[in-house]
Structures are given as C-alpha cells and as structure tokens.
Amino acid sequence: MSSVVLVTGGAGFIGSHVVDRLAAAGHRVRILDTRPSPWHDSSEVETVIGDVRSLDDVVNALEGCDAVCHLAAAADVGEVHAEPAWATELNAMGTLNVLEAARRLEIDRVIYASTVWVYSDVDEPTVDEDALLPNPAHVYTAGKLSGELYCHSYAELYGLRPTVLRFGIPYGPRARPAAVIPSFVERALRGEALTIAGTGAQERSFIYVEDLAEGVARALSPQAAGRTYNLAGRETTTIRQLAEVVSEEVAPTEIVHTEGRAGDLKGAVICSDRAERELGWQASTPLREGVRRYAAWLHEHSAVAVAAAAPVVPAPVAESGMRRAATRLATVAGDPLYVGAAALIAVASAAVSAILGTADDARAANCLVVALALLVPLWSLTAVSWPFDRRRLQAAVVAFGGAASVVVLGLVSSDTDSTLHPSNVLLLLAVSAAATGVLRAVPRRLADDSA
Ligand SMILES: NC(=O)c1ccc[n+]([C@@H]2O[C@H](COP(=O)([O-])OP(=O)(O)OC[C@H]3O[C@@H](n4cnc5c(N)ncnc54)[C@H](O)[C@@H]3O)[C@@H](O)[C@H]2O)c1
Numbered sequence: 001m002s003s004v005v006l007v008t009g010g011a012g013f014i015g016s017h018v019v020d021r022l023a024a025a026g027h028r029v030r031i032l033d034t035r036p037s038p039w040h041d042s043s044e045v046e047t048v049i050g051d052v053r054s055l056d057d058v059v060n061a062l063e064g065c066d067a068v069c070h071l072a073a074a075a076d077v078g079e080v081h082a083e084p085a086w087a088t089e090l091n092a093m094g095t096l097n098v099l100e101a102a103r104r105l106e107i108d109r110v111i112y113a114s115t116v117w118v119y120s121d122v123d124e125p126t127v128d129e130d131a132l133l134p135n136p137a138h139v140y141t142a143g144k145l146s147g148e149l150y151c152h153s154y155a156e157l158y159g160l161r162p163t164v165l166r167f168g169i170p171y172g173p174r175a176r177p178a179a180v181i182p183s184f185v186e187r188a189l190r191g192e193a194l195t196i197a198g199t200g201a202q203e204r205s206f207i208y209v210e211d212l213a214e215g216v217a218r219a220l221s222p223q224a225a226g227r228t229y230n231l232a233g234r235e236t237t238t239i240r241q242l243a244e245v246v247s248e249e250v251a252p253t254e255i256v257h258t259e260g261r262a263g264d265l266k267g268a269v270i271c272s273d274r275a276e277r278e279l280g281w282q283a284s285t286p287l288r289e290g291v292r293r294y295a296a297w298l299h300e301h302s303a304v305a306v307a308a309a310a311p312v313v314p315a316p317v318a319e320s321g322m323r324r325a326a327t328r329l330a331t332v333a334g335d336p337l338y339v340g341a342a343a344l345i346a347v348a349s350a351a352v353s354a355i356l357g358t359a360d361d362a363r364a365a366n367c368l369v370v371a372l373a374l375l376v377p378l379w380s381l382t383a384v385s386w387p388f389d390r391r392r393l394q395a396a397v398v399a400f401g402g403a404a405s406v407v408v409l410g411l412v413s414s415d416t417d418s419t420l421h422p423s424n425v426l427l428l429l430a431v432s433a434a435a436t437g438v439l440r441a442v443p444r445r446l447a448d449d450s451a
Pocket residue numbers: 008009010011012013014015032033034035050051052053070071072073074075076090094113114115116144167168169170176312314
C-alpha cells in the first residue's frame with residue numbers, strides 16, 4: 001500500500017537509497033535533512049530543510065505523513081569521537097524528537113536506523129536480536145542505543161510501536177569516502193597501499209546499501225511494528241580478507257597494518273534470520289559483486305561522490321525566544337500533568353483567598369470543606385494516566401474542572417448567607433469521594449475499550 005513517508009537524513013548515504021527504494025515502491029517520499037540532497041532533484045522529491053534536534057522542525061516535516069524512517073544521525077564514528085556532545089544531541093535527542101513528533105501527530109509507523117555496533121561489546125561469537133547488550137564503550141554506540149531505549153520507552157508509555165533496524169556495515173554507491181570499503185577501493189584505484197587498523201582479524205558483515213534500503217522498505221509493513229531486526233550481510237569477512245578482495249577485484253595493492261582504534265567494533269557473526277523469516281528479506285548481493293559495482297560507480301562518479309560526502313556538522317539549533325516559548329506552551333497545554341498542576345494551584349489559591357476573605361469562622365470552615373470537595377476529584381483526574389490517545393481529552397477535562405472549581409469557590413465565598421448544614425457537608429464529601437472513585441475508574445475503562 002502506498003503512503004507518504006518521511007525519511008530523515010534522506011540526503012545521506014543510506015537515506016538517499018531508502019528514498020529511491022520507497023519512491024520505486026510507489027510511496028510519496030519527503031526528505032528532512034539539514035542540506036538539500038545531492039542525489040535528488042527537489043522538484044521530484046519533496047525536501048524539508050530542517051534539523052532533527054528541533055522538535056518543531058520534525059513536527060512540521062512529519063505533518064501529513066503516514067510513516068517515518070529515521071536515519072538522520074552522526075554516523076561517522078570518527079566525527080562522534082571528536083564531537084561527542086554534538087553527536088549525542090543529534091543521535092539521542094534527534095531520535096527522541098522523532099518519536100515525540102510521531103506521538104503528537106499519532107503516526108503509527110516509525111522506523112529507527114540503529115546499528116550492529118550495539119553488539120560491539122558482546123562476547124558471543126554469534127549474535128541475534130535477543131543478545132544481552134553490555135554497557136557500550138563507544139559514544140556512537142551509546143547514542144544509537146539511547147535511540148533504541150527511547151523507542152522502547154515510547155512503546156511502553158505511549159503505545160507507539162517503532163521498528164528498530166540494526167544495520168550492518170553498509171557500502172556501495174554514495175558511501176562516505178572515509179568508510180572502510182570506499183577508502184580501500186579509492187586507494188586501490190589510485191594505486192596506494194591499503195592500511196588496516198590493528199591486526200585485521202576483526203570481523204564485519206558488510207551489506208550492499210541497496211539491499212539495506214530494501215530491508216527498510218519492507219520494515220514499513222504492519223507486522224514489523226514493535227520488532228527489532230538485524231539487517232546484516234550474510235557473509236562475514238575479516239578486514240584483512242576485505243583488503244584482499246579489493247586488491248583482487250579493483251587493482252593489486254600492498255596491505256599494511258597500523259595501530260587499532262579505541263572502542264573499535266570487535267565484530268561477531270550477526271544473524272539476520274528474523275528479518276528473513278518475518279519480512280522475507282535477506283542481503284542478496286555478494287561482497288565481491290558489491291565491491292565490483294561500487295568500484296565501477298566510483299570510477300564514474302568520483303567528483304560527485306567527494307563533493308556530496310563533505311562532513312556536515314550542523315550549527316547549534318537557533319530558535320527564537322518567541323518560537324521556543326510557543327513550542328513549550330503547546331507541549332505543556334497538551335499534558336494533563338502540567339494542566340492539572342496549574343488547575344490545582346488555581347483552585348488552592350482561590351480557596352485560600354475565599355477562606356481568608358470571610359469574616360466568621362463557620363463560613364471559613366464551609367469554604368474549606370467546599371475547597372477540599374473540589375480539589376480531591378481534580379487531583380485524582382490529574383494524577384491518573386489516561387490512554388495515550390485520550391490524553392488531550394484528559395487535559396481538556398482537567399482544565400475545565402479547574403476553571404469550574406474556581407467559579408464554584410467564588411460563588412460560595414460571595415454568598416454572604418451561605419452556611420453549610422452538617423448533613424450537607426457529609427453529602428458534599430460523599431459526592432466528592434464518589435466522583436474521585438469514578439475518575440480513577442475512567443482510564444481503566446478507556447484502556448479496555450481501546451484494547
Ligand atoms: N554508515 C554506517 O556505517 C552505518 C552503519 C549502521 C547504521 N548506520 C545508521 O544509518 C543512518 C544513516 O547513516 P548514513 O551512513 O547514511 O549517514 P550519512 O552521514 O551519510 O547521512 C546522515 C544524514 O543525516 C543528515 N543530518 C545530519 N544531522 C542532521 C540533523 N541535525 N537534522 C537532520 N538531518 C541531519 C546529514 O545531512 C546526512 O544527510 C544513521 O542513523 C546511522 O547511525 C550507519
């Protein structure tokens with residue numbers, strides 16, 4: 001079924017292939033990126049220039065979409081190592097913003113591009129999606145894993161069912177020149193030696209980028225909701241073997257070794273059987289074939305490839321004070337907790353001024369009873385959590401309850417003859433307790449109805 005799909009990071013290496021694959025499958029694709037796509041004409045693919053670190057930008061771009069594939073990130077581990085604060089804001093907060101925008105706009109399909117780097121500290125020789133993940137050593141892994149954790153939290157708290165895709169190490173046309181296969185191929189084409197960090201025994205499952213894009217497109221299917229999939233190549237290759245393949249397929253070159261990198265991906269065999277079973281997906285391009293295709297592409301496009309891959313470290317998000325305040329206000333106005341806290345403060349203040357403003361003790365006591373009778377159900381309405389899709393209604397009811405309570409207190413305190421008969425006091429408290437009980441039962445009933 002065709003739909004409108006937002007691809008964040010759609011101007012990038014993998015994102016641009018995802019855009020192409022989705023468009024070929026008949027979807028209407030929109031890109032959200034900090035730069036125009038070097039690979040697409042904006043007259044053909046709608047492009048929103050914006051920053052995933054700004055919730056406003058993400059909400060604006062996502063409006064009218066049926067799904068989002070979130071690929072925008074600091075994906076170069078070298079850049080992440082050099083700029084950990086920027087990278088974390090982008091990789092962790094950027095993902096949180098995408099989830100939050102999807103929550104607000106009630107968009108059901110969210111695909112999150114994670115990475116097999118999450119397995120880099122696992123000691124098992126073979127890993128699948130159920131592997132227990134130790135604390136990550138690298139900031140890149142920590143940031144990407146944070147994104148996964150936010151996906152999990154949004155599933156638990158708000159009923160979103162994001163799909164997490166752990167990408168293997170991609171290569172192919174449009175790859176960043178700094179990545180291992182592009183740099184090997186480029187060096188081989190230039191007749192330079194291939195340098196390997198460490199022994200070269202570290203294993204990788206490389207995946208041809210078009211196979212990866214196909215996996216992302218398949219993950220839009222409803223049965224992928226709430227699932228985590230590895231999308232890795234079927235062949236596992238050591239870096240040393242890769243260098244040999246490049247040397248054989250592209251041009252014969254010398255292979256030299258340098259010191260290993262800190263927090264480098266150790267490498268294990270990544271099992272992608274779940275994606276094969278549930279999505280009918282598997283990486284179909286053999287490494288040799290992919291390296292050949294990439295070398296041919298690079299040969300033809302080397303100037304474009306270098307220009308397109310210029311590192312993009314976006315400037316800090318500059319939002320105007322007004323815009324920030326309006327966004328904050330919009331967030332707060334839809335959250336029953338904030339609305340409720342404001343309503344409770346308003347009712348309590350009205351009660352205090354009513355009590356202090358009365359001349360005799362009996363009327364002050366009456367005002368206190370009325371205030372308590374109004375505050376208890378209002379507090380209960382604020383404190384319980386309604387189902388995600390009814391929270392705006394909850395916020396509206398809380399606001400209405402707060403305003404009505406203030407009015408009632410005003411009427412009670414302005415009525416000079418008002419005294420509450422003891423039986424009326426009891427009746428008022430009983431009604432208040434019953435209302436509180438009902439308001440606590442409402443969310444359970446709503447949740448049952450929507451289940
Ligand atoms: N390339 C890899 O080796 C690899 C491996 C596994 C997972 N991944 C993940 O796949 C995704 C795509 O990676 P890639 O290799 O295509 O990276 P890339 O750097 O080629 O593309 C990232 C895109 O995001 C855009 N971007 C950066 N900051 C942005 C911001 N603040 N707001 C909006 N857009 C922004 C960039 O302009 C770029 O077009 C990332 O989430 C990455 O973590 C990549």
